[in-house]
Amino acid sequence: MQILFDIVLPVFGTLFIAFFSARAGIVPPKVAEGLAGFVFTFAVPSLLFDNIVRHPLPDPIEWNYLISFFGAAYLVWLIAMAVSRFLFRRDFAHASMAGMSAAFGNTMLGLPLVLNTFGETGVLPIFLIIAFHSWQFFGLATILLESSRRQKGAISALPLTIAKSLATNPIIIGLLAGLLCNLGSVPVPKPVTDITGFLGQAAMPSAVFVMGASLAKFRMAGAIREAVAACVLKLLLFPALTYVIATHVFDMQPLWRDVAVVIAALPVGINVFLFADRYEAGAPVAATAMLLSTFLSFGTIAAVLYLLGVR
Template identity: 35%
Template structure:
């Protein structure tokens, strides 16, 4: 079964951290390696692979981001009805309910489920997902802080240009458009780093879970987790399979992309703006712990279990 080794490695990383076999320094260093070197190498290696091609219809984008937008709206509206949550916090609740953990869980899971036929729609969605979701969150939060349009644009530009994943996507797409395929020593180095991405990402995620407190706001964390793991992918699946016409692999990639647990970027934004950090951290942990069960359900529905 696809999901067993993926979440098994996460549990091993978590158990190793709880047992003291992996310290916080090791966990943080491994996460930085995955984010800065391993996954960017995997992106470049995949995008420059000969034969990787395809066409993306508007229905694909509408299906995924339509689901993300509706889940974001639901998360924000629910948060606004709770006492003590300000507008910036409500924005972060919605962002967490729609921001997928693509790097640490999504990429390994989707590539395992769909292989070559899922690689093109996966990495193209990843390329758009990162700047669009982070851009919307940054704009909305900083608008509440009263910052000017120029300050918000400058802040977003700095966030993206310093993001190794975004830079790797730009490099990979530029090489692909130019018909340049790495060879020799550069290719060997890229392939060696890329081969470590999935396992290291899953271990890093598991070890990092030890830092998050599940009991900070369990009811709120469960609401966000259910929006992320059930509502978001359900809307995407309905749009991709019932409203629009697209290859099954594309509909499956969009649905699984949406079905991933809360992404680390939600926690990073909460830390940056110093609001709702405990709740977002708890939702990240709860959604990751529930994800093996919901992912099995989605894989079964998609015929990939």
């Protein structure tokens, strides 16, 4: 589990620096807001574009494997939304982010973890999930959040509003541009990949810093119960459902099943907070869930690997 410490320690270190800097007034709120805009508009889209164009989609695609993982993900998303709506009495936008928290994992941690655990044989399975991961969840989150903004009586304008939001969302643009270049085998000029690669390097540390600075203005105590619920769904139910589907619904190689389960057990990804903060929909809960799930994942991932027989 040394790989967990090596990756998670810089995340928590950056969070604490940002948190105390914001509390001390070294980082004013406007600076954090400006950095958040940079991350959402330029850094993350560049990172996604760069990753997609550099990693061609596998051929043939293992659909049973993808259905096992994403089928479990969407089930957990629906359950989390129901818990948020009916147990915690939250609005639809907040519930949408609760669903994303339960389904969207930190692939930044997952990639080195899978490669360190399974070696080169884990490359294809994890990249297959990464290839489908972001654009599905970001697209669904955008649709749900835009739907929540519509007033009663304005349903007829909803499809156009959603289409406009998707077409102008920088993250969706980065994803679609990367997919089009990838699927169409469109050569991307080296200066473009140099720029997107350079900007993409700033995405994760900047996003973590923004979250740390934002935590300084949130009252985390009021978000603990919902964050704990999200962690239970993300760290326990999601991998359990993935295992059941991959084992009892489909027949696949143990290696592919194990990689899917490990990825499902990853903590909440930072991009959930970016969406929640952008749409002002449960950002304190998203941030708290990300922090708590990352900490708890030291034990849950170790338990998952033990139960799968990975030593």
